[in-house]
Amino acid sequence: MEALALLIAASLNAGTVLALAALGLLINEKVGVVNLGAEGMMLCGALAGFATVVHLGVHPLGFFAGAAVGAALALVFGALVVYLNTNQYATGLALSLFGAGLSAFLGQPYTQYKLPELVVPHVPWLGDLPWLGPALFRQHALVYATMGLALGLVWLYDRTRTGLVLRSIGENPESAHALGYPVRAIRLAAVAVGGALCGLAGAYVATVYTPLWVEGIIAGKGWIALALTTFATWRPARVLLGAYLFGAVTMIQFTLQGMGVGLPSQFLTMLPYLATIVVLVLISRSPQWIRLHMPQSLGRPFHPGA
Template identity: 90%
Template sequence: METLALLIAATLNAGTVLAIAALGLLINEKVGVVNLGAEGLMLCGALAGFATVVHLGVHPLGFLAGMAVAALLSLLFGWLVIYLNTNQYATGLALSLFGAGLSAFAGQPYTQFKLPELPAPHVPWLGDLPFVGPALFRHHALVYATVALALGLVWLYDRTRTGLVLRAIGESPESAHALGYPVRRIRLLAVVLGGALCGLAGAYVSTVYTPLWVEGMIAGKGWIALALTTFATWRPARVLLGAYLFGGVTMLQFHLQGVGVQIPSQFLTMMPYGATIVVLVLISRSPQWIRLHMPQSLGRPFHPGGM
């Protein structure tokens, strides 16, 4: 039971990174913008957060720094794809490559640092309960904030006028523009917010999850987060569940190695990415189901008349 509790706790921690980034990408895609630059955004956010904590010693400022850097890069991406109408897929790939290169170059002086361990999180009373305490109530506050964010997005998109407008822009930007909504401005705000969440996910990795800086430390998590939005059919609650599923697969490899399972470590390392491919293949067997839930303007530029 103790081993199972530790596995659940590790799953929540690993899934939180994916969930934050995937929810950010969901915000982008709900208004019709595809951002393939999540990997680069997370790397830059990780470096900015780590450097800030190294110099200032305050973790919340590290989170804010990671969000700010990724938001600025997302602002540039949004300006290119929304106002200059560059190809969203090519621009996103360029952003991912740029972020990887920039973080590798700027992060060289920080590879020698390691952050001090934070005090073990502990929810009063609940953290002392047997099994559920170590499994569910001894996590960083951002783990619980991520759950609240997912539930908040469910409420936003399903219960509010703002959510209806965002969904309308993703489905038919022409109709939203005809009703007087500033489609491009709203898309840009969504892109910046989504990018900031990717930066937050990166900062969480480098300051809390593995408190150090190593070149390429995101290790494909941005691409898995991108796949999660399709896996979840653009629904926030499913994004959260999918993130925990992939987080569990990631952590399972370490637990199998720990109990002495005789499987080459390379195969265990491949498990999260193999699971991503399998899920996408299964989803692709029903393209009509995907089209039913996918924002209709996803990836399409919008050209307002007379502008």
């Protein structure tokens, strides 16, 4: 039971990284913009957050720095695809490659540093409960904030006028423009918010999840987050659940190794990525089901007055 509690706690921790990035990408895609640059934004956010904590010693400032860098890169991407109508897929891939190269170059001096392990306070009373305390109530505050963010997005998209406007822009931007909504400005704002969440996820990786900096520290989590939006059929609650599922797949490799399971470490390491491929293959078997749930203008540029 103790091992199960530790696995659940580790899965929540690992899933938070994926959930933050995937919710950011979901915000982009809900207004019709596909951003394949999540990996690059997360890497740059991780470096910015790590460097900030190294020099200033304040974790919240590291989170702010990571989110700011992610938003800045997303704004560049948004300006290109929203106002200059560049290809969203090619521009996103370029952003991912740029972020990987830039973080590797600027991060060389920081490979010698390692942050002290952060002491996470327990939730009062609940953190002392047997089994449930270690499993659920001894997490970093950002873990619970991510859960709140997912629930807030459910309420935003399903219960508010703002959410209705955002969904209408993702479904039919021409109609939203005809009603007087600034489609391109709203898309750019959504892209910036999504980039900030990706940068925040990267900062969480480098300052809390694994408090160190190495080149490529994100290790494909941006691509898994991108797949999660499709896996969850563009619904925030399903994104959260899917992130925890993939987090469990990521952490179970360490549990199996601790149990002495005689499998090659390389096979265990590839489990999360293998799970991603399997999920995408299963989803791709029904293109009509995907089209039924995805925003209709996803990946399609918008030309006012065209």
